[in-house]
Amino acid sequence: MEQLHQDSTLLEWYLAGDENALETLINRHSQRIYSFIFSKVFDKDVAEDIFQDTFIKVIKTLKRGSYNEEGKFLPWVMRIAHNLVIDHFRKNNRMPKFEGNDDFNIFSLIGDSSLNAEKQIIKDQVETDLRKLIEELPTDQKEVLIMRMYKDMSFKEISEITGVSINTALGRMRYAIINLRKIINKHNIVLTN
Amino acid sequence: MAKLYSRYSSEMKNLKPRKETIEFLLNYSKALSVINYKKMKFEMLLN
Numbered sequence: 001m002e003q004l005h006q007d008s009t010l011l012e013w014y015l016a017g018d019e020n021a022l023e024t025l026i027n028r029h030s031q032r033i034y035s036f037i038f039s040k041v042f043d044k045d046v047a048e049d050i051f052q053d054t055f056i057k058v059i060k061t062l063k064r065g066s067y068n069e070e071g072k073f074l075p076w077v078m079r080i081a082h083n084l085v086i087d088h089f090r091k092n093n094r095m096p097k098f099e100g101n102d103d104f105n106i107f108s109l110i111g112d113s114s115l116n117a118e119k120q121i122i123k124d125q126v127e128t129d130l131r132k133l134i135e136e137l138p139t140d141q142k143e144v145l146i147m148r149m150y151k152d153m154s155f156k157e158i159s160e161i162t163g164v165s166i167n168t169a170l171g172r173m174r175y176a177i178i179n180l181r182k183i184i185n186k187h188n189i190v191l192t193n
Numbered sequence: 194m195a196k197l198y199s200r201y202s203s204e205m206k207n208l209k210p211r212k213e214t215i216e217f218l219l220n221y222s223k224a225l226s227v228i229n230y231k232k233m234k235f236e237m238l239l240n
Contacts, residue, residue, distance in 0.1 A: 019219065019222060019223055022218075022219065022222050023215075023219055026215055026218060026219070027215070030209055030210050030215065031208065031209050034208055034209055034210045035208050038208050044208075047208075047210075048210055048211060048214055051210045051214060052210075052214050052217065052218065055218045056218070056221060059218070059221060059222045059225060060225070060227075060236065063222075063225055063226070063227045063236075064227050064234055064236075065227075
């Protein structure tokens with residue numbers, strides 16, 4: 001039913017004072033916007049902050065009557081989120097500058113931590129191999145491991161979703177790792193770079 | 194230190210903001226009112 005109303009209609013209602021329309025709009029687009037932000041910052045708390053700031057800006061602009069409805073609500077919100085992500089990185093990149101002299105050169109202390117092409121290929125290969133190995137695990141262990149390591153969920157969340165106790169989830173994680181080690185040792189697989 | 198090879202993959206697409214964040218935004222929206230006076234706009238947060 002909710003999807004029947006277009007964004008533009010909901011915006012009209014919101015501007016006319018219907019706060020529920022905003023709730024529908026936020027719920028409709030929250031996942032996309034949040035995922036977009038998270039895909040850039042890779043930090044749940046930072047993503048949460050930027051998501052909040054994005055919508056504060058949206059609400060302010062709407063209430064001030066400065067928004068021109070052209071049927072592009074989502075792209076507009078995404079643009080705001082994008083700009084805030086850039087602001088976030090700019091803020092974090094502000095570092096004190098240091099001029100080196102002949103005796104001491106700061107660049108001799110700073111290494112390039114990014115991987116070279118060869119190491120990147122190895123890393124990708126290792127990650128792919130590991131995903132294949134994980135597929136070999138029993139379903140219950142695989143489930144817990146993927147939720148913990150790839151989805152970054154807490155054991156509490158995992159236990160709620162899988163319907164087992166936290167201790168069971170912890171146990172499954174432990175066995176998943178033990179079993180992975182067993183498979184790796186058995187087949188003499190070298191996972192390193 | 195063990196190496197972690199986990200990579201954020203397409204599974205991350207199911208992320209959602211916390212309920213509290215959305216609640217906050219809805220309450221913020223309810224509390225915010227903008228008053229126009231001549232050519233000026235005043236924002237008021239009435240909690």
